[in-house]
Amino acid sequence: MEIQFSVLSSQFSAFSFQISARRFALRSFAAAGMATLLLVAGCRQDMQDQPKMMPQRGSEMFADHRGARPQVLNTVGRDQLHEDSYFYTGVVQGANGYRQELNVMPFPVTMEVLKRGQERFNIYCTPCHSRVGNGLGEIVQRGYKPAANLHDQVRLSQPISHYFYVMSHGYGAMPDYSAQLAPADRWAVAAYIRALQLSQAATPQDVPAGVPVESLKNIAAQQGHAEFAEPWALPATAIQAYPHIASEGTPGMAPANPADPAIKIPASKPAPAAAK
Numbered sequence: 001m002e003i004q005f006s007v008l009s010s011q012f013s014a015f016s017f018q019i020s021a022r023r024f025a026l027r028s029f030a031a032a033g034m035a036t037l038l039l040v041a042g043c044r045q046d047m048q049d050q051p052k053m054m055p056q057r058g059s060e061m062f063a064d065h066r067g068a069r070p071q072v073l074n075t076v077g078r079d080q081l082h083e084d085s086y087f088y089t090g091v092v093q094g095a096n097g098y099r100q101e102l103n104v105m106p107f108p109v110t111m112e113v114l115k116r117g118q119e120r121f122n123i124y125c126t127p128c129h130s131r132v133g134n135g136l137g138e139i140v141q142r143g144y145k146p147a148a149n150l151h152d153q154v155r156l157s158q159p160i161s162h163y164f165y166v167m168s169h170g171y172g173a174m175p176d177y178s179a180q181l182a183p184a185d186r187w188a189v190a191a192y193i194r195a196l197q198l199s200q201a202a203t204p205q206d207v208p209a210g211v212p213v214e215s216l217k218n219i220a221a222q223q224g225h226a227e228f229a230e231p232w233a234l235p236a237t238a239i240q241a242y243p244h245i246a247s248e249g250t251p252g253m254a255p256a257n258p259a260d261p262a263i264k265i266p267a268s269k270p271a272p273a274a275a276k
């Protein structure tokens, strides 16, 4: 009887142990889950509050309370070593101390460079200067200030590094293209402008003897577009925001039709001269 009881009791306790083991497993699973949750939340808090610099925020760490630190004096950061300053600026210091532009490329112009320049020019410059560089691109045809004609005497006589400088800093109504064009690309475009200038003023003597040369006029006529060989004019739909003011040197022109009520001329500007 005793034995029986003890067997029974041991069976019973084994059963109850089984139950409590299951409960324990469940509880410890829940506890582990909670702990993980707490841990994760705690982690995030730690990283959130860790000492670090936020852009443009103050900091108690430095005496001047600036989070953004000035560069350590007399150090050169990565990509800051611009030893060839002409390559990066397009100017040298002239004898008089002022910046001076040169008619010199900082690296040899290969066919590859010209092709790259042509591609970049066609992407970034043609909207205003047009593919041939006459300054009457699509945007100008819709009212932007006429861009410089790269074939007029002023532009032809500018040194090549002037083009680099204009691309780097903008010029008058023209924005700068330093963000879009790395220095090497700006030089490639400048070289291509020279090629463009040559191409637009080419004569039959410029091609090797014996190579047949056909005039643009003939080619345009053959293709049924004789007008392509004529000098471009802005279409009558071109609306200029400002009339041509000779004293300001703006190369703009009077609105296509000053009588058109759709064309509003700002009151602060003089009314356009009567169409000549």
Ligand code: HEC
Binding pocket: 121, 124, 125, 126, 127, 128, 129, 139, 144, 145, 146, 147, 148, 154, 155, 162, 163, 166, 167, 171, 172, 173, 174, 175, 177, 189, 251
């Ligand atoms: C959004 C239109 C626009 C684009 C795009 C543009 N230009 Fe111009 N550019 C102008 C205008 C307008 C002028 C004349 C500025 C003035 O008179 O205010 C000008 C003037 C110039 C000049 C003459 C500067 C001088 O000293 O006479 C050069 C060279 C030139 N651009 C080169 C470029 C090159 C190269 C690109 C492409 C990287 C380019 N431009 C893209 C509008 C543009």
